[in-house]
Amino acid sequence: MTTPPDPPQADRLPAAQRIRETASALFLRHGSRAVGVDEIVATAGATKPSLYRAFGSKDQLIAAWIEDQAALMWAGLEAAESAAPSDPRAQILAYIDGLVAQSEAKAARGCALSNTVVEYPRSDHPGRLAAVDHKERLRKRLREQARAMNARKPKKLADSLLLLIEGIFITRQIYGTGGPAGAARGAVEALLAAHTRERAEDGETPAD
Amino acid sequence: MTTPPDPPQADRLPAAQRIRETASALFLRHGSRAVGVDEIVATAGATKPSLYRAFGSKDQLIAAWIEDQAALMWAGLEAAESAAPSDPRAQILAYIDGLVAQSEAKAARGCALSNTVVEYPRSDHPGRLAAVDHKERLRKRLREQARAMNARKPKKLADSLLLLIEGIFITRQIYGTGGPAGAARGAVEALLAAHTRERAEDGETPAD
DNA sequence: GGGTTCTGTAACCGACCGGTACGGTCCGCT
DNA sequence: AGCGGACCGTACCGGTCGGTTACAGAACCC
Numbered sequence A, B: 001m002t003t004p005p006d007p008p009q010a011d012r013l014p015a016a017q018r019i020r021e022t023a024s025a026l027f028l029r030h031g032s033r034a035v036g037v038d039e040i041v042a043t044a045g046a047t048k049p050s051l052y053r054a055f056g057s058k059d060q061l062i063a064a065w066i067e068d069q070a071a072l073m074w075a076g077l078e079a080a081e082s083a084a085p086s087d088p089r090a091q092i093l094a095y096i097d098g099l100v101a102q103s104e105a106k107a108a109r110g111c112a113l114s115n116t117v118v119e120y121p122r123s124d125h126p127g128r129l130a131a132v133d134h135k136e137r138l139r140k141r142l143r144e145q146a147r148a149m150n151a152r153k154p155k156k157l158a159d160s161l162l163l164l165i166e167g168i169f170i171t172r173q174i175y176g177t178g179g180p181a182g183a184a185r186g187a188v189e190a191l192l193a194a195h196t197r198e199r200a201e202d203g204e205t206p207a208d
Numbered sequence C: 001g002g003g004t005t006c007t008g009t010a011a012c013c014g015a016c017c018g019g020t021a022c023g024g025t026c027c028g029c030t
Numbered sequence D: 001a002g003c004g005g006a007c008c009g010t011a012c013c014g015g016t017c018g019g020t021t022a023c024a025g026a027a028c029c030c
Helices: A015-030 A037-042 A050-056 A058-083 A086-105 A114-119 A126-148 A154-178 A179-196 B014-031 B037-044 B048-055 B058-083 B088-103 B111-119 B128-149 B153-177 B180-196
Strands: none
Touching: A015 A037, A015 A050, A037 A050, A037 B153, A050 A058, A058 A086, A058 A126, A058 B014, A086 A126, A086 A154, A086 A179, A086 B014, A086 B037, A114 A126, A114 A154, A114 B111, A114 B153, A126 A154, A154 A179, A154 B111, A154 B128, A154 B153, A154 B180, A179 B128, A179 B153, A179 B180, B014 B037, B014 B048, B037 B048, B037 B058, B048 B058, B058 B088, B058 B128, B088 B128, B088 B180, B111 B128, B111 B153, B128 B153, B128 B180, B153 B180
16 A cells, blocks of 8 residues: 555666666756755656665766766767778867767757866766776877877877867857857867878977 | 953954955865865854855855956966067967966866856856856957957957867866876967968958 | 565655854944 | 944754665566
């Protein structure tokens, strides 16, 4: 009698998955710090014990969310790569174009990974750790692509691109949809040109 | 008898000022969301009523802190401008160099304004409003400087610089002191060169 | 049919959150 | 001398935070 035993009951996803998806949506909209566990389980139509059975703590739920978001990030990168196989320059441009396009979406709120790093400055937070880890790997990947296109200073080029990419994410949050992201494509083209122009004056450390 | 009436009593700053300075330090280190009012007043050697009498609410204290941080930002910009009067190109480079240098400081945690925008996605937060306002003005100022150096597309140049500047701030938090900020100077030089090189192919909208 | 797995109910915890009513102390002014 | 206001601290408020417990019911598989 205590249990009004779940109205439809069937075709419902398991509680852990509902919680994960609901938390993802809420975290994206309001930031993981602003969303409480009570709100998550209430919105998901689940209960706190289910959350803690599946994830152990709110911090670990955040880490799981970060992994999901990182997977999306990698998917975007790989889509850009497969869109122009064996043309690293076109891959980079396609990736940037994708980021700019999604930053123009109404509800976009930058990069979940970067936001989490900002929200949790303490270096021991599991969500922050996961986010930083993926960002390091992104840096490596960009370096590989910079090398693949025979950039004169691949590390500098990759880091310059990283500055622009991260800039796209936060400026979206600061300036809204009409923000500086619109200049990203042109900036990337200029940087790529500067790093791959033939026989320039050159003359800095060859390791860059 | 209830009041052990303040040991030294003299030469102490007023409570409001102690609270403001203490809050600033704590907000910078841990983020304004992670710091509670109890921690602020305890660290400042003050009490909560003093905080609420002087600032009205925690949100307004955050807004006051943002104003302080914005003043520092403007001071940095004006220092760069007066360091190279009537040479907007050198001013931009000096400003970027200053940002990179301070991003290499041990305890640096990016830009307080940008961080606050990330921490408070809701558009009605007084701290966020103040931060966005100053960032808009920064955008205007960069456009003026871009025009002053006769850039071919001053708006695009200014926005490109903004992407790099914001990129410096967050990548500092993601990658630490050895991060992509080191590539900023070179990237800015490349962008300035691309926008001011004489008689290039040109051919885009003249309003940019 | 019996065990296992998954889930919800309901109550609870200590800590901390932002915020406030009230009373005291000290000062300058008249 | 006396008074008012600026300033500040003590003590307390209700609410919410993340996290936990014991228990009960439903569905599934053998």
